[in-house]
Amino acid sequence: MSKQDWPLWEVFIRSKSGLHHKHAGSLHAADAEMAIENARDVYTRRNEGVSIWVVESTNIAASSPEEGDMFEGAKSKIYRHPTFYDIPDEVGHM
Amino acid sequence: MTKKEALYNYIIQTADNNLILGQRLSELCGHGPELEVDIGLTNIALDLIGHARSLYQYAAEIQNLGKDEDQLAFLRARHEYFNVLLVEQPNEDFAYTIARQFFFSVFNYLFYSELQNSNDSQLAAIAEKSLKEVAYHIRYSSEWMIRLGDGTDVSHKKMQVAVDDLWKYTAELYTMSEVDQLMLEEGIGIDLNKIKALYLAKVEEVMEEATLTIPTNGWTQKGGKEGQHTEHLGHILTEMQWMQRTYPNMKW
DSSP: OOSSOOOEEEEEEEOSTTSOOEEEEEEEOSSHHHHHHHHHHHHSTTSOOSEEEEEEGGGOOOOOTTOTHHHHHHHTOGGGSSOSSOOOGGGOOO | OOHHHHHHHHHHHHHHHHHHHHHHHHTTTTTOSSHHHHHHHHHHHHHHHHHHHHHHHHHHHHHTSSOOHHHHHHSOOGGGOOOOHHHHSOOOSHHHHHHHHHHHHHHHHHHHHHHTTOSOHHHHHHHHHHHHHHHHHHHHHHHHHHHHHTSOHHHHHHHHHHHHHHGGGTGGGGSOOHHHHHHHHTTSSOOHHHHHHHHHHHHHHHHHHTTOOOOOSOOOOOOGGGTOOOHHHHHHHHHHHHHHHHSTTOOO
16 A cells, blocks of 8 residues: 555534534545545444535635734624623523 | 244354454454544444344344354354355455455345345345445445556555455355255245346446456355355354353353
């Protein structure tokens, strides 16, 4: 077997229809089809999913942790949380 | 052979195929070529051992000697195992492991598909339940056959060596034994002659895509269904039975 490593894939699982796909983890695989099979074996053994997305990790563009400034502005704007409304009791849990 | 004996042997033969291949695959637990493959193969092992368990439970019921599924799985002598020779062949390398899995899974799928129509409702139910898992075993092993066969020069060569070596054991899968024939006459077992063409068609389809060739020398090896095995079965049984033979009735 070649010593060259398989590429890394990020795995997203939808736990049931109607819900969105959620990041489950990552794994190695030679190609997309094998990545889906590996994801099925590694991440859905306990009936966790009804659908799988895989994307090669190198295709994900990410913000860098050093760019903390990006989020600075939002920290002081607590009024953007809808916590100041009075919710009538009849509504129950939201 | 009475009908009851034939039925018992038929169930045992099916269970043994699953148990022995499951045991072979479980030898790879923690030793798979890649972490993901390790988990994939171990999953298949668990599926097969699960199918074997349901079948042994049923066989114990038919036998009616107060034995349980563990006693049937672990405490028979070598000639009382009726699995086909293919499933007891060693893992050797990944190419052998995949070729063996592919050759068996295609058969297993066709076998269970037909067995769903058995007039033995218990066997029909086990077949129906097992079928979906086996469909995945075919998918998994076919994808690997294609990637390794149509991969690099080295992977192609290794895959072809494995195919050339294991092919002689495949004819046994679709050859009727005395027990197979008796069960067919009772409407319990399936007609293996009926699935032969389907088996070869599916195998050829995948082999062609994998750029692999099927040996044409016509040499076959049989005997497993009659309890005559290759030397490899003895070694597996030694490992499987060691605990119960050394500490009889031990439980944990």
